[in-house]
Every structure is written in structure tokens, then in C-alpha cells.
Amino acid sequence: MKIFDTISEYLDVLEIEHGSEAGDLFVFKIEDYFGDRSFEVGPYRHNFFEISYGQGHDVDVQVGDASFNPSDKMLSFSTPFNISSWRINSFQDNSLGYMLLFKPEILNKTYHRIDLYRNFQFFNINTSPALALADEESTMITGLMGTILQEFQERTSTSSSTILSAYLTILLEKANNLYQQPNAQLVFSNRAEEIAFLFESLLKEKVSYQRHLGDYAAELNISTSYLSESVKKTTGKSAKAVAKEFLMLNAKAELSQNKDTIATVAERLGFNDTSNFITFFRTEAGLTPNQYRKSP
Incomplete structure (x- = not known):
């Protein structure tokens, strides 16, 4: 089983060019790299956090013991030392997806590593790694992830890291609110x-x-x-x-x-x-x- 210590190592296996950009955070739109090809990776573990959003994707995903397919508006999470694997089969014409990879260092002014486990249920090893979203919820999440991607692509100064940290904090808090709702559609295998x-x-x-x-x-x-x-x-x-x-x-x-x-x-x-x-x-x-x- 492959273990990725850095985001760069993971991106290399995904065949995503990153140059020196992959430090404490990297975000990309899934269709930009996998829209016209099948792909399979895993099982693996990585020593950083991952948040992914997918809709219209025929992708078989397994995180820990949970298996799911984000064919319709699904937010998923992977924490350090989760064992994960996924296989892309195909995309629909209206598919949309983001993958955001980050290390706690990007949030040092707000959260330490223990805080991430403590404050956010979806980063605990024994919780459901996926959440099905309603239309309004998916619009909010994709809007935030799109903003983070744009800021990541346009970063030009040292303040960009602070801005990215702020947007990521908002995303985490918004996702946590969705995860804690009484009617949240968590994905459990059994x-x-x-x-x-x-x-x-x-x-x-x-x-x-x-x-x-x-x-x-x-x-x-x-x-x-x-x-x-x-x-x-x-x-x-x-x-x-x-x-x-x-x-x-x-x-x-x-x-x-x-x-x-x-x-x-x-x-x-x-x-x-x-x-x-x-x-x-x-x-x-x-x-x-x-x-x-x-x-x-």
C-alpha cells in the first residue's frame, strides 16, 4: 500500500502538474484532469486532509469501510491515515467536481491538527466519510470551492496564503453545519x-x-x-x-x-x-x- 507524506507525491501519482505550487494546500477541478480518461488509484493513505465534491461522476470510491459513488451531489472527506481507493469510470455531460488537499499548517492561526479532529466530525476516522447534499447546499459548497480554486490560481502575494486559509476555514465550518443537521444524509454501509x-x-x-x-x-x-x-x-x-x-x-x-x-x-x-x-x-x-x- 502506498503512503503519501506530501501533497506533491500524491499529485505525481494522479499525473497532475504542480511545479512548486503544492505545499500546504492544492485545489483543482476534477474535470480538468480526468474528464476524458478512466483512472484508478489505491489503496493508499496520505498524511494530509482531503475534501472532495462530485456530481455526475461514475466513480467507485472507498474510504475506510465505506463505499459510495458520487453520482449526485456528494461531499466526501478523507483524513490522514484513512485507507482509500477510487476508480473513475465515466462522467456525465453536466458533471462537476473539486478536490482540495491541505495540511493543518495552512490553518495554524485558526486550528491545530488536534482541533481538526476535535471540531469537525467528518475528519474522525470512525465517522461517515460522505454526505449527500441538497441543491441549495451543493450550490453553496461548489461556490466556496470555486472561489478557493480561483484564489489559488490567482495568488500573487504573501497575503494569498492568509486569504486561502480564511476561505478554507469558512468551507470547513459550513460543511460542519451541514454534517450536524438532524436530517443530514450521511452515507453508511451498514x-x-x-x-x-x-x-x-x-x-x-x-x-x-x-x-x-x-x-x-x-x-x-x-x-x-x-x-x-x-x-x-x-x-x-x-x-x-x-x-x-x-x-x-x-x-x-x-x-x-x-x-x-x-x-x-x-x-x-x-x-x-x-x-x-x-x-x-x-x-x-x-x-x-x-x-x-x-x-x-
């Missing part, structure tokens, strides 16, 4: 995948060291064993492991982004005893909370 998504959504809202799997299962109106089975089937990890990973994400974000005492952070994360938090963190990260806070 019931287990949907449960894994709902479980992770609860973790984002209520993750705590004191909460047990039974608490989450009760909120989902399913048994603890069914929750564990569904998460394991979807992610390859136990539900306890996923909850622990999410608790660690929150712990690292708390330690790196505020100056509260370790005891305060521990209490906020549900630890009754600071020493238990220190032991937990050291076991998972190989560093004490203080050492992590002082690390580069």
Missing part, C-alpha cells in the same frame, strides 16, 4: 458503521473517564455488547480503545491549549484523583502531562 458514528458523536460531547460503555449504549438504546461488536466491526478497535483514544485527544488538547493546572485538567476530564490521570496519560503517551506540556 448499521454497525452508523452505530460507530453515533458512539463517536457521543464521545465528542460527553467523553469522561468516569463514563462507562454501558452509559453510551443506554443513550443509543442498544446493549453494551452490540455497541462493542459494532465498533469493533467498523474500526477494528474495541469500543474501550476508541473511547480511550478520544479521551487522550481531549487531554492533549487541554494540556497544549490552556494553562490550567494538571489537577484542573484531570477533574475536567472526569478523573477524581490527579495521580490516576498522570498514570493514565503516562501509560498512553509515554510522557507525564507536565512533560507533554513542555515538549516541542
Whole structure:
């Protein structure tokens, strides 16, 4: 399996010329490169984020365990270390598509890497990687992606990076609003995948060291064993492991982004005893909370 560390490496495989332009962000219109040819790539992983929009595309896409075909107005997401593959079969006459690739560095003034996982559901490994859009929603998304593409193509000064970062932030926030709507048409391959998504959504809202799997299962109106089975089937990890990973994400974000005492952070994360938090963190990260806070 191919692993792409840089955007340039990925574009080379896609046979897209980029010169020195592919740094922290690259965006292109899919029809400009693939409108008259079939193409297949994957399985692969890339160490950056990807947002794609497609309509009128007969393209078989797989991100993680989810498979879909963006034949009609679909927004999809891929996060670092997702295993992905796709095959272009054909395009309709009215097809339209964009692919936007970026590294968190382009958003350093707004979001750090942990923030992207924390704030945007669609970048979590265990969530649905695709969202079907209504007409008005697709018009808004394609308008934003078209603006980003134009700004990318016309950039002429150092301020262009700031402008691109601003537009990308708006796109992320708008996509997040669509993703969180009660009637959002998320694409799930099966019931287990949907449960894994709902479980992770609860973790984002209520993750705590004191909460047990039974608490989450009760909120989902399913048994603890069914929750564990569904998460394991979807992610390859136990539900306890996923909850622990999410608790660690929150712990690292708390330690790196505020100056509260370790005891305060521990209490906020549900630890009754600071020493238990220190032991937990050291076991998972190989560093004490203080050492992590002082690390580069």
C-alpha cells in the first residue's frame, strides 16, 4: 500500500502538474484532469486532509469501510491515515467536481491538527466519510470551492496564503453545519458503521473517564455488547480503545491549549484523583502531562 507524506507525491501519482505550487494546500477541478480518461488509484493513505465534491461522476470510491459513488451531489472527506481507493469510470455531460488537499499548517492561526479532529466530525476516522447534499447546499459548497480554486490560481502575494486559509476555514465550518443537521444524509454501509458514528458523536460531547460503555449504549438504546461488536466491526478497535483514544485527544488538547493546572485538567476530564490521570496519560503517551506540556 502506498503512503503519501506530501501533497506533491500524491499529485505525481494522479499525473497532475504542480511545479512548486503544492505545499500546504492544492485545489483543482476534477474535470480538468480526468474528464476524458478512466483512472484508478489505491489503496493508499496520505498524511494530509482531503475534501472532495462530485456530481455526475461514475466513480467507485472507498474510504475506510465505506463505499459510495458520487453520482449526485456528494461531499466526501478523507483524513490522514484513512485507507482509500477510487476508480473513475465515466462522467456525465453536466458533471462537476473539486478536490482540495491541505495540511493543518495552512490553518495554524485558526486550528491545530488536534482541533481538526476535535471540531469537525467528518475528519474522525470512525465517522461517515460522505454526505449527500441538497441543491441549495451543493450550490453553496461548489461556490466556496470555486472561489478557493480561483484564489489559488490567482495568488500573487504573501497575503494569498492568509486569504486561502480564511476561505478554507469558512468551507470547513459550513460543511460542519451541514454534517450536524438532524436530517443530514450521511452515507453508511451498514448499521454497525452508523452505530460507530453515533458512539463517536457521543464521545465528542460527553467523553469522561468516569463514563462507562454501558452509559453510551443506554443513550443509543442498544446493549453494551452490540455497541462493542459494532465498533469493533467498523474500526477494528474495541469500543474501550476508541473511547480511550478520544479521551487522550481531549487531554492533549487541554494540556497544549490552556494553562490550567494538571489537577484542573484531570477533574475536567472526569478523573477524581490527579495521580490516576498522570498514570493514565503516562501509560498512553509515554510522557507525564507536565512533560507533554513542555515538549516541542
